[in-house]
Structure formats: structure tokens, C-alpha cells
Amino acid sequence: MIRLVGILTGLVFAFVALLAFVTGAYTFFTEPTEETAEHAFHMEAHLPTGGYTFDGLAPQWDVAQLQRGYKVYKEVCSACHSMNHVAFRDLEQLGYSEAQVKAEAAAWQVPGIDPVTGEANLRPGLPTDYFPAPYANNTAAAAANNNAIPPDLSLMTKARHHGTAYVYSLLTGYRDPNSYTNEEGETLAQAFPDSMPGTGLHFNPWFANLNLAMAPPLHTAGQVTYDDGTEATVQQMSADVAAFLTWTAEPSLVDRVRLGWMVMGFLIFLTILAYLAKKSVWSQLKTRRDD
Known part of the structure; x- marks a missing residue:
């Protein structure tokens, strides 16, 4: 009797699952998909003209570009975004000497403990320290950024599809929703008035839902002064910081590809x-068989 009940119960569950599958498939193929603003206006990420030296079958880091990207992060992005998984000593991989890394770390203030009083304080960084977060916690971060918490950038290019291209496209992708049009020539306000950016939001067709809480961080040419004399256009700064964040997410990328070629060989x-x-x-x- 118990076996019969078990068999009948299994058949009921199998029937319900099959019915749900058939119903879902029928709905998928018969009901038209409602077009959304994200579908009509969202753009695929793209790389800057010329791409990057770490792309392709024989990648290599452009150390000068990574240093420029670090400068962009330090002077612009670090005001809101943390980089919790990168230590100051890792900067030696970008061509900085040990003395330069010590000086660079000391220029940052990191959380510490007063050895005398035992109270929390801020102290100059050491090469073994990790880059400090700009806010004490998520509550403070949200309060300073229109209730949006700026994400940590350490692994950003690994966390997003086509991460390097995504970062570059996002930084250069801010548009006026009243002038940017879809394939039918309609603006966002004409096609989807309910999707217009609200207070404190910014239209960016390279962002998933088009509306981004982050204001354009790179908006003026010369916003950062490069030590090597490279012209700091918005596109150049965006390309450089995207390259730098690719390195922070996967510093072993070039070595991994080279090792892969050696293994294949x-x-x-x-x-x-x-x-x-x-x-x-x-x-x-x-020969033996023939003999």
C-alpha cells in the first residue's frame, strides 16, 4: 500500500511538472514579448579604438597605461569606491620601486589603533596595508551617494560581462535622454516616459537599467594630469582606468596566458x-608477424 501511494504521488508531481513546462512553453511561443526601455536603448559594451595590449593571443601589460589608470583611480574614483582586495605593495608590479611604494602608501590614511590609548585612529599607510575604503560603512556610503552604495572596484572587471569594455563604455556613455534615440528615432521620453531618470539619477545606455546613481566621474579633459605627458581626454582616462581595474581583478592574466601556451606546446x-x-x-x- 505504501509503495502504491509513493508511486501515485510521484506520478502526480511528474504530471504537474510536465503541465507547468508545457504551459510555460506555450506562453513563450504564443505571447509577444513586451518591449522595455532597457531592451530598446541598452547598448553593448565596446573597447576603445585600438583595444588593449593585454587582449589577444600574446597579451602584455602596458605598464605606463596601468600607472595612468592608477592615477585616475587615486584622484577620482577613490573618493567613492573602495579597492579592498589590493595592497599597496602590489603596486610594485606596475613598475614602482620599493621606495615609491612606501611613499605612495604613506600618502594614504588607513584605519589603525593608537598603541597608547587603544582607540581607533587614522595613520599613514604601510606597503602591507590594503587600499582604505572612503566610507566607514555602507550606511555612510549610501547617505553620501543618494542611497546608492558605490561598489568595490577590486574585481569589477571580473564581475561584469566583458568587464574591461563595460567599464570603458560606462564611463564614456553618459548621454542626454532627450537627444539619444533608439532605432526608430524616438527619444527615451517619447518611447518610455516612465523610464526617464528620476531625481539624482543619470541616463547611461550602457548601464543595465539605463539609470545610474553615479554622476559622470570623468567629465572634463585634463581632470587628471598625467606624469608622462599623455593628453588626459575623457576617453583616455576611461581607457586607462579600465585597464588598471583589469589588472586589479586579474594581475596574473598575462602570466596565465603565457603558461597556457607553454602547456599547449x-x-x-x-x-x-x-x-x-x-x-x-x-x-x-x-615485422615479427610477417617473419
Whole structure:
């Protein structure tokens, strides 16, 4: 009796699951999809003209670009965004000397403990410290940014699809919703008036829901002065900081690809060696059989 009840119960669940699948499939194929503002205006991320040196089959870091990107982060992005997974000593990988890293770390104020009183304080950073967060906690971050918490940027390019292109497109993608049009030539206000940016929001067709709480962080040419004399256009600064954030997310990217090529070469060599060994062994067996 118990076995029969179990079988009947399983059949009921199987029938319900099959019915739900058939109903969902029928709805999917028969009901038209309602067009949304995100679908009509959202744009695919793109890279700057010329791309990056770390793309492709033989990647390499452009150290000068990474240093420029760090400068953009330090002078612009760090006012709101943390980088909790990157230590000051990691900057040595960008070509900075040990003395430069110490000086750079000391220029930042990091949370510490007074050894005399035991109270929390701020002290100059050490190379072993990680980049400090600009806010004490998420509550303070939200209060200072229109109730939006700026995300940590350490792994941002790994957390987003086509992360490097996403960061570059987002930073250069702020538009006027009254002038930016879709394929039908309609502005956002004409096509989807309810999707217009609200108070404190900014229209950006490269952002998932089009409306972004972050104001354009890079908005003026020369906002950052590069040490190597490179012209700091908005596009250049965006490309540089996107490259820098690619490095923070995956500093071993270039070494990993190079190691991959070495492994592939070894496997190809091993395959050829195994094939020749097989030919040699079977040729001897064939000779013996013929004899």
C-alpha cells in the first residue's frame, strides 16, 4: 500500500511538472514579448579604438597605461569606491620601486589603533596595508551617494560581462535622454516616459537599467594630469582606468596566458612523441608477424 501511494504521488508531481513546462512553453511561443526601455536603448559594451595590449593571443601589460589608470583611480574614483582586495605593495608590479611604494602608501590614511590609548585612529599607510575604503560603512556610503552604495572596484572587471569594455563604455556613455534615440528615432521620453531618470539619477545606455546613481566621474579633459605627458581626454582616462581595474581583478592574466601556451606546446610535443612511439612499437610487431 505504501509503495502504491509513493508511486501515485510521484506520478502526480511528474504530471504537474510536465503541465507547468508545457504551459510555460506555450506562453513563450504564443505571447509577444513586451518591449522595455532597457531592451530598446541598452547598448553593448565596446573597447576603445585600438583595444588593449593585454587582449589577444600574446597579451602584455602596458605598464605606463596601468600607472595612468592608477592615477585616475587615486584622484577620482577613490573618493567613492573602495579597492579592498589590493595592497599597496602590489603596486610594485606596475613598475614602482620599493621606495615609491612606501611613499605612495604613506600618502594614504588607513584605519589603525593608537598603541597608547587603544582607540581607533587614522595613520599613514604601510606597503602591507590594503587600499582604505572612503566610507566607514555602507550606511555612510549610501547617505553620501543618494542611497546608492558605490561598489568595490577590486574585481569589477571580473564581475561584469566583458568587464574591461563595460567599464570603458560606462564611463564614456553618459548621454542626454532627450537627444539619444533608439532605432526608430524616438527619444527615451517619447518611447518610455516612465523610464526617464528620476531625481539624482543619470541616463547611461550602457548601464543595465539605463539609470545610474553615479554622476559622470570623468567629465572634463585634463581632470587628471598625467606624469608622462599623455593628453588626459575623457576617453583616455576611461581607457586607462579600465585597464588598471583589469589588472586589479586579474594581475596574473598575462602570466596565465603565457603558461597556457607553454602547456599547449608541451601537450602537442607529448602527443607527437606518443604517436612516434606507437608507430615504432607497432612497426616492430608487424615485422615479427610477417617473419
